[in-house]
Amino acid sequence: MRWFEGSIPAAIASAKQQSLVFVVVITGEDEQSAQLQSSWEEDKVSEAAHNCCVAIKVDAKSETCTQFSQIYPVVCVPSSFFIGENGIPLEVVAGSVSAEDLLKRITKVQQVRGVAKVAKYRKYTILVLVGTKTPIIIDKERSHILMFCRCNRISLISQEHFTLIADGCNQMIVLILANYSRKLCVVFLLLRLTKKLEDRREQKKKGEEEEEVRREMERRKQGKEMLDFKKQQEDDKTRRIMDERNREKAEEKAARDRVKQQIALDRADRAARYAKNQEEVEAARQAALQARQVEQEAKKDAAVRERSAIARIQFRLPDGSFFTNQFPAESLLLDAREFAVQETGHRYGNFSMATMFPRREFTSEDLNKSLLELELAPSASVVLLPSSRASNMVRQAQGGGFWAILEHILSPLLAVWRYISGLIAPSPPPPAGEATGSGPAQPETLRKRTHEKRQEEFKKDGKIYRLRTQEDSEDDTNTWNGNSTQQM
Incomplete structure (x- = not known):
């Protein structure tokens, strides 16, 4: 196999x-x-x-x-x-x-x-068997014809008796034995007759198809006309419904307009009555407001006079620490300077005083002016500015060359020592009766200053601490009057 x-x-x-x-x-x-x-x-x-x-x-x-x-x-x-x-x-x-x-x-x-x-190739092949007058239609290929004859036990002399006959556009194979070749004319007639019958059937089929197409076109035309008629009816019905709906909407709108007009008239009437009552209420309110303003202005003037009688001065040192004292507003700036000298203990030598906001440095002429004239009342912040350079020049002129050179070499170390000692060693206590909070208890004063310095470095907001900035310091040192306007 x-x-x-x-x-x-x-x-x-x-x-x-x-x-x-x-x-x-x-x-x-x-x-x-x-x-x-x-x-x-x-x-x-x-x-x-x-x-x-x-x-x-x-x-x-x-x-x-x-x-x-x-x-x-x-x-x-x-x-x-x-x-x-x-x-x-x-x-x-x-x-x-x-x-x-x-x-x-x-x-x-x-x-x-x-x-x-x-059954598949009925229209193409005619087989004329020996001793028969009726042709048998089989496959047009030679191998299939041989197979058909072999299966049906049909004996053939040889394969040379296959004859190809061309008739029109169709090609047909006719099998004829040699001793029956005289029937070839009959085969031709059968072929032509078969061809005519096939042509007639084709024409009939074509006519039926054309008739079917025509009927289909007619049916589609009628269906389209029917659809157009139904669509026209639906459009007319929709138009009538829309007209009726528009008429109903117009009637509803007119009714709503009448109701709105009546509501507007009622509101105007109520507004007129309310305006009349409101004018009376407003007049009473204005009178009460004017009386309250007069009372507030009187209280404000009293508070300003009371605050102007005392000047609260905050002294800021070069090392960053500070101390505070209250003076009468008519006190001289010289009193404040003497208090600063007592507090610092001549630690910074000769120094001058100045304010940062607004920027102003006080001269010797300003020492004889009152705090009120210098706009340091009711509160102000004064910075101590040491004039070490001028003192060094005086010492150099008095001490000679060797000591001047030695002091020049040791001056950085002395500056560092002064800074560290200023942070560690407490300042001498001021005289009794001048500084607020001064007394025999020096550790208490040191604790207060340390606490104030810590408060300066950190700002508490609820349970959250954050570092202070320059804006926070300004907000803490500023005061506020009744009109919420900032005043130094």
Whole structure:
């Protein structure tokens, strides 16, 4: 047996190309599969299958068999499938069969396939058999004619008796034996008659198709007219509904306008009555407001006079610390300077005083002016500016060259020592009666200054502490009057 070596798609393509039956033989490893393979290997079976089949052998456990079983269910193993050109199984042989039974199945498949070919090509081929007057219509290809004659046990002298007769656009094959060639004219007549009958049938079919098209066009036209008529009726109905709805909307709008007009009149009446009552209430409110303003202005003047009688001065030192004291507003700036000298203990030597906001440095002439004249009341912040450079020049003129050079070398170290001692050592206490909070308890004063310095470095907002900025210091040192205007 000559098996096809390629895949199933290649075998199908080969079978279609040769117009043969596609045979799939599914075998396993059992004894029945071995018997079926031996039946296919018989000479007579191989010869019959070679003339009409393209056979391929598939293992039952392979992926190819799984894919094949999805299209053609494999009931048992082994089995043989005879499949026609259109994919329909012509015969299925289940199990193991003998060579004679297998040959009968192949012959049966050939007969079924020959009848199918005759039915398929009825319009193209005429076969004139020996001793008959009626032509038999079969496939137009020579191989199919030979197969048909072989299956139906029709004897032929040779293949040379095939004659191709051209009639119009159709080509027809006529098989005639040599001793019956005198019937060739009858065949020609039959061919022409058949051609005329076919032409008449074609014309009739064409006329029927045209009539069908005409009726279809008429039916579509009537359907379109009916749809247009229904659409016109629906449009008229919709238009009437819209007109009625618009009329109802216009009536509702007119009713709403009347109601709105009446509501507007009622509101105007109520507004007039309310305005009259409101004027009386407003007059009473204005009188009470004026009386309250007069009282507030009197309280404000009293508070200003009271605050102006005392000047609260905050002294800021070069090392960043500060101390505060209250003076009478009529006190001189010289009193404030003497208090600063007592607090610092001549630590900074000769110094001058200045304010930062607005920027102003006080001179010796300003020492004889009152705090009120210098706009330091009711509160102000004064910065102490040491004039160390001028004192150094005086000392150099008095001390001589050697001591001047030595002091020049040691001046940075002395400056650092002064800064550290200013942070660590407390300043001497001021005289009793002048500084607020001054007394015999010096540690208490130191604690207050340390607390004020910590408050200066940090600002508390609820439970959150944050570093102070220049804007925060300005807000803390500023005062506010009753009109919420900032005043130094």
